[in-house]
Amino acid sequence: MxxxxxxxxxxxxxxxxxxxxxxxxxxxxxxxxxxxxxxxxxxxxxxxxxxxxxxNSVKGEEQTAAPGTVAAAPTQQVSVPDLIEPDPLIEPLPLQMSSPAPVPQNPGIEATAGETPPAPPPAVGSEQAQAASPAKSAPYPTSQTRLQQQTAKLLHLQTKTDIELPQNLPIVHIGKPNDQIPPDIDVSGFPNSEVVSRIHADIRIEGDAYYIEDVGSSNGTYINHTPLPRGNRHRLRSGDRIALGKGDLVTFLFQIS
Known part of the structure; x- marks a missing residue:
């Protein structure tokens, strides 16, 4: 059909x-x-x-033909004559070794003959500075971050009832009791449930994404008042309105917390 x-x-x-x-x-x-x-x-x-x-993507790749390769023509080598090195314009000057600068002495201290001047005080390095400075207090222990797993639920707008989606199921079946595919979310107890098919819609969970698709209901599935064609699926976002059947009689609000 x-x-x-x-x-x-x-x-x-x-x-x-x-x-x-x-x-x-x-x-x-x-x-x-x-x-x-x-x-x-x-x-x-x-x-x-x-x-x-x-x-469809595999069929498109099979129909795409590989472009033909064009052989490049061999390049002809051209001999270049050796260049004549020109004479330098300015003759380089010989390097002159400069004498080392005298070491300045501390003011007020005279060096006597035969005595070596006193060594300057050692510079305060990073290690000495750390030894001289008072010990810093240890940082406060950081609390370990706990990954919170998100939970999804459906809020039945007509009765204000929360239905939490099972986290251990990749596919959540929505409908009413039947002998083929028992529903994970049974809506037979809600008002006006006669507009909902026994096998109505599925919510597929792939990682952090949630998708809903109509699996052959009689009265259709509507997302934000727009009909969802059979065979297509819609990625659910927090706040999406899901209506099972016509007339907006059995309506849920998708929420993620």
């Missing part, structure tokens, strides 16, 4: 325009992994989660 991006009407496979609102429908193709019908501009398969962009 092809879902109309304008009115969410389910049209048969191969339809060019919507039967309900006559909106042109996006082209579809088959997933190379599971064979499910997906849109040609979809990034991931809605059934198996296969990355469709990687397949």
């Amino acid at each position: 092809i879902v109309c991006p304008n009115c969410n009407h389910q049209n048969p496979d191969g339809a060019v325009q919507c039967e309900a609102c006559y909106t042109p429908l996006p082209a579809t193709t088959n997933c190379p992994n599971c064979g499910a019908t997906v849109q040609t501009d979809a990034s991931f398969c809605g059934q198996c989660g296969f990355n469709l962009q990687a397949t």
Whole structure:
């Protein structure tokens, strides 16, 4: 089935325009992994989660032909005659060795014959300065920084109920009890849950990123009042509004803390 991006009407496979609102429908193709019908501009398969962009990039690389190489013509060596060294314009002067400057003596101290002048006091170096200066107090111990793992949760706006997402699951299934894929977040207890499909949407956790995708619901999934096409996924950010089904009857607010 092809879902109309304008009115969410389910049209048969191969339809060019919507039967309900006559909106042109996006082209579809088959997933190379599971064979499910997906849109040609979809990034991931809605059934198996296969990355469709990687397949398109591989096909594009195979169609790109390597440019032909052009052999460079051999360069011809040209002999250059030796240059004649010119005469110097000014003759260099001989170096003159200067006598060492006399060492100044301390005022008020006269050196007598046969006696060596007293050695000057040693300069206070860094080591002596450190020995003479009082010992500095040891720095305060720095507290070890603890990495806080972020937690994500869904706030049900109609009942003000918080639902924390499981941190040990790469995929969180949202829906109602069924025999195929039991939901990790069961919305059957919320008001107006009849608009939510049993297998409605998935939230995929990849590192610090959270993605939501519609996995074939009857009434669709809306992100910030915009329908999310089946087979595409949206990266969730704190404050995003998620509506399961039409009419904004079952609505959650995505939060990260």
